[in-house]
Amino acid sequence: MAMDTKNVIETRGLKKTFLDFWRRPTVEAVKSLDLTVRQGEVFGLLGPNGSGKSTTIKMLLGLLHPTGGELRVLGARPDDMRAKARIGYLPEVSHLHPFLTPRETLRYYASLFGMTRVEAAKRTEELLAMVDLAQASDRAVGRFSKGMARRVGLAQALVNAPELLVLDEPTSGLDPIGCREVKDLVRILAKTGVTVLMTSHLLADVEDVCDRVAILDGGVLRAEGKIAELLRQPDAVRFLIEGLDDEAAESLRLELEARAGRRVRQDYPAMSLETFFLQVVAKEGRARDFALAPFLARPAAGQREGGTCAEA
Amino acid sequence: MCGGVTASLRRTGGVAGLAVRAALRTKTVAALLVLLAVCVAVLPGVVKGDGTPEGELQILLTYTLGFAFGILCLSTLWAACALFAAEIDNARMQLSAVKPVRAAEFWLGKWLALLCLNALVLAAVYAGVYGQMAWRMRRNGWAEADRPVSRHAAHPVLPTPKEEAREAYEVLRRQDALPKGMSKAAVLKTLEAKADEKYDVINPGEEVRWRFRLKRPVGVKKAEPVTVWIRFDTEFSTREHVTGVCSLSVAGQPERAVKVDLDDFTQNEIEFAVDTRAFTEGTTGTGGLRDFEVAFRHTGNAKRVSALMLRFRKDVELLTPGGTFGANLARAACVQWSVLALLAGFGLTLSACFSLPVAAFVATLLLALTLVGNSVVQAVSEDDEKEWGNRVGIWISRGVSAATRPAMRAEPLTALTRGERLEVDVLGRAALWNVVWLPALFAIAGCWVLRRRELADTD
Numbered sequence: 001m002a003m004d005t006k007n008v009i010e011t012r013g014l015k016k017t018f019l020d021f022w023r024r025p026t027v028e029a030v031k032s033l034d035l036t037v038r039q040g041e042v043f044g045l046l047g048p049n050g051s052g053k054s055t056t057i058k059m060l061l062g063l064l065h066p067t068g069g070e071l072r073v074l075g076a077r078p079d080d081m082r083a084k085a086r087i088g089y090l091p092e093v094s095h096l097h098p099f100l101t102p103r104e105t106l107r108y109y110a111s112l113f114g115m116t117r118v119e120a121a122k123r124t125e126e127l128l129a130m131v132d133l134a135q136a137s138d139r140a141v142g143r144f145s146k147g148m149a150r151r152v153g154l155a156q157a158l159v160n161a162p163e164l165l166v167l168d169e170p171t172s173g174l175d176p177i178g179c180r181e182v183k184d185l186v187r188i189l190a191k192t193g194v195t196v197l198m199t200s201h202l203l204a205d206v207e208d209v210c211d212r213v214a215i216l217d218g219g220v221l222r223a224e225g226k227i228a229e230l231l232r233q234p235d236a237v238r239f240l241i242e243g244l245d246d247e248a249a250e251s252l253r254l255e256l257e258a259r260a261g262r263r264v265r266q267d268y269p270a271m272s273l274e275t276f277f278l279q280v281v282a283k284e285g286r287a288r289d290f291a292l293a294p295f296l297a298r299p300a301a302g303q304r305e306g307g308t309c310a311e312a
Numbered sequence: 313m314c315g316g317v318t319a320s321l322r323r324t325g326g327v328a329g330l331a332v333r334a335a336l337r338t339k340t341v342a343a344l345l346v347l348l349a350v351c352v353a354v355l356p357g358v359v360k361g362d363g364t365p366e367g368e369l370q371i372l373l374t375y376t377l378g379f380a381f382g383i384l385c386l387s388t389l390w391a392a393c394a395l396f397a398a399e400i401d402n403a404r405m406q407l408s409a410v411k412p413v414r415a416a417e418f419w420l421g422k423w424l425a426l427l428c429l430n431a432l433v434l435a436a437v438y439a440g441v442y443g444q445m446a447w448r449m450r451r452n453g454w455a456e457a458d459r460p461v462s463r464h465a466a467h468p469v470l471p472t473p474k475e476e477a478r479e480a481y482e483v484l485r486r487q488d489a490l491p492k493g494m495s496k497a498a499v500l501k502t503l504e505a506k507a508d509e510k511y512d513v514i515n516p517g518e519e520v521r522w523r524f525r526l527k528r529p530v531g532v533k534k535a536e537p538v539t540v541w542i543r544f545d546t547e548f549s550t551r552e553h554v555t556g557v558c559s560l561s562v563a564g565q566p567e568r569a570v571k572v573d574l575d576d577f578t579q580n581e582i583e584f585a586v587d588t589r590a591f592t593e594g595t596t597g598t599g600g601l602r603d604f605e606v607a608f609r610h611t612g613n614a615k616r617v618s619a620l621m622l623r624f625r626k627d628v629e630l631l632t633p634g635g636t637f638g639a640n641l642a643r644a645a646c647v648q649w650s651v652l653a654l655l656a657g658f659g660l661t662l663s664a665c666f667s668l669p670v671a672a673f674v675a676t677l678l679l680a681l682t683l684v685g686n687s688v689v690q691a692v693s694e695d696d697e698k699e700w701g702n703r704v705g706i707w708i709s710r711g712v713s714a715a716t717r718p719a720m721r722a723e724p725l726t727a728l729t730r731g732e733r734l735e736v737d738v739l740g741r742a743a744l745w746n747v748v749w750l751p752a753l754f755a756i757a758g759c760w761v762l763r764r765r766e767l768a769d770t771d
Contacts, residue, residue, distance in 0.1 A: 058768040061406075063406055063410065063766065064768050065766055079763075081414065082412070084410060084411060089407070091406055095404045096407075097334065099333065099338070100330075108326055108330050109407070109411065111322050111323060111326025111329070112323050113412060114318075114319025114323055116322070
């Protein structure tokens with residue numbers, strides 16, 4: 001089957017069956033998966049535990065070999081060196097070498113991309129500043145908290161300025177500030193044309209940053225599409241009006257009920273817990289000096305504040 | 313960013329750097345260094361010698377270096393077994409494997425790291441032993457003759473035992489005198505063993521001559537005579553007082569022979585002062601070698617003294633200066649380093665194929681088989697091969713012995729103890745087999761497995 005080379009990731013009938021020591025099939029982890037990820041989009045791969053998300057990601061990265069079907073990443077096979085040079089990967093657990101410092105870790109991974117010493121040093125310092133670890137750059141990673149190790153993991157995934165970034169549970173182990181930073185980073189990268197494929201158990205995270213999602217269950221693709229389209233309720237309309245007093249709101253509701261000929265619900269939208277938390281921390285002065293702050297261009301999708309919301 | 317030789321070297325260097333860092337920052341390597349330091353510093357003082365300088369040298373060169381080398385062999389093998397296996401088992405390999413690094417670059421990087429570490433550790437061990445030796449020489453005031461030396465050793469120019477066995481076999485066949493019920497291989501093996509043990513019987517009044525091909529001695533000055541030694545290392549040493557005349561000459565010039573009268577045959581080295589021009593003037597043969605002739609005339613009284621027996625292949629050697637002992641020690645270190653390089657390659661390939669416990673078990677088992685394989689091959693007789701069970705064991709031993717013979721041929725510690733210079737061809741052969749050919753084979757196998765193996769967990 002011919003594959004579209006413009007797609008960053010394309011799978012057709014992708015299958016993975018795990019075998020035991022005697023080569024007998026044990027688990028059919030992925031069953032005939034057709035998936036397409038286009039350039040510049042943030043794609044979320046969702047599913048319960050054991051649904052085949054990580055297996056799919058590992059096949060895309062060449063760490064596992066498909067049992068059947070076709071697979072193209074950046075127009076090439078997953079083991080193609082030129083394709084690998086354009087991919088960044090953050091696994092679910094960071095798997096860093098505990099005896100290395102973050103600086104040594106990043107320089108090591110930079111060397112694997114064939115960077116010169118000067119290039120590697122420059123890129124390392126940029127990334128250390130970005131993940132806010134410049135102060136801890138000479139401590140062994142093995143002594144880091146899970147969140148700090150996660151930041152190093154994220155930095156190594158970006159060491160080659162990838163065109164495709166594969167993030168397996170990127171916010172796992174991070175505090176709300178770290179989660180927010182990762183999500184902001186994903187959005188910024190997507191704006192610069194980087195394609196992001198991510199998995200997460202935290203559906204709110206996926207909803208915040210992904211353009212499209214695919215839901216896997218039992219190795220089968222159950223749903224795929226744009227989040228807005230998948231979540232849209234076509235038989236309901238919502239208005240958001242800021243600065244409306246209670247009296248005006250009530251009068252408006254009655255007017256709408258009269259027009260629509262059915263009941264209109266009125267509520268006051270709440271900010272997300274994450275946004276509230278970040279505001280509290282900022283007030284207490286404990287918020288970190290985000291290295292990503294200069295990149296924050298637009299508010300998060302869940303950051304809706306100070307308005308009245310009516311739904312018909 | 314990923315193409316080109318320079319980028320490939322950077323990736324390989326990165327992998328090597330990581331392996332070196334991992335080694336230097338783990339307690340296991342620190343413990344190994346302590347063990348080696350104890351071995352070099354304490355062992356020579358603990359093991360009781362016979363009080364002679366020769367005995368002390370034996371302890372330092374054979375026991376200390378042998379023990380340290382044994383420790384390094386095992387540690388290199390196990391470390392190599394862990395390099396891929398542990399990284400794959402703890403999933404750290406995943407992060408590196410998704411980068412544009414070829415299997416060969418991973419293999420080479422890790423191998424080079426082991427080579428560098430082994431070079432450093434071996435250098436330290438040998439420096440320690442050399443320091444110990446210098447200290448003992450100074451403390452005990454060793455005589456010049458007792459000090460360790462490095463000399464070229466040449467054996468008489470003769471057909472090899474194998475060639476001689478084949479010739480003898482043909483003669484027996486033509487005469488229809490081959491032993492009944494013995495295979496051709498068994499007859500050849502017996503003849504070869506006999507050829508190796510063949511000896512000259514020198515009756516009183518008789519003379520024997522052997523031809524030697526000598527290299528130009530190292531480090532001699534034109535104006536000074538070259539000291540050449542003839543070593544008679546006979547197991548058939550007679551208790552009777554043997555007298556004789558030993559002469560050394562350039563082949564075809566017996567009139568210019570240097571003669572030494574012998575009246576004490578218990579001294580197994582006879583010293584000659586030879587004019588340097590014997591090695592420099594006139595035409596030389598292939599490879600700059602020059603033919604010399606050694607003659608021994610038994611001058612004892614036939615009525616009172618019995619004949620002298622010498623196994624000319626084993627017992628007679630001509631020795632010429634072969635540089636300093638320190639340089640020979642360095643050459644021995646190089647040979648041992650080459651064996652460690654081979655073990656590192658072997659361990660790495662096993663590491664690419666199996667998990668750490670399996671790789672370490674297989675590696676240790678094969679190492680043990682290699683060590684006993686040669687002894688088994690030499691010890692078995694035809695009767696041993698009649699039983700099916702024995703036959704399997706003998707075949708395995710023969711296979712392992714044949715496969716490892718080129719790698720194990722050089723015996724640096726024996727050469728050091730005997731004061732024989734490790735020649736360039738020995739070093740070259742060790743380097744070629746242990747650092748090039750066999751590791752290349754292991755690398756090809758290891759890379760093939762790495763490319764096909766799934767490097768992620770399968771849960």
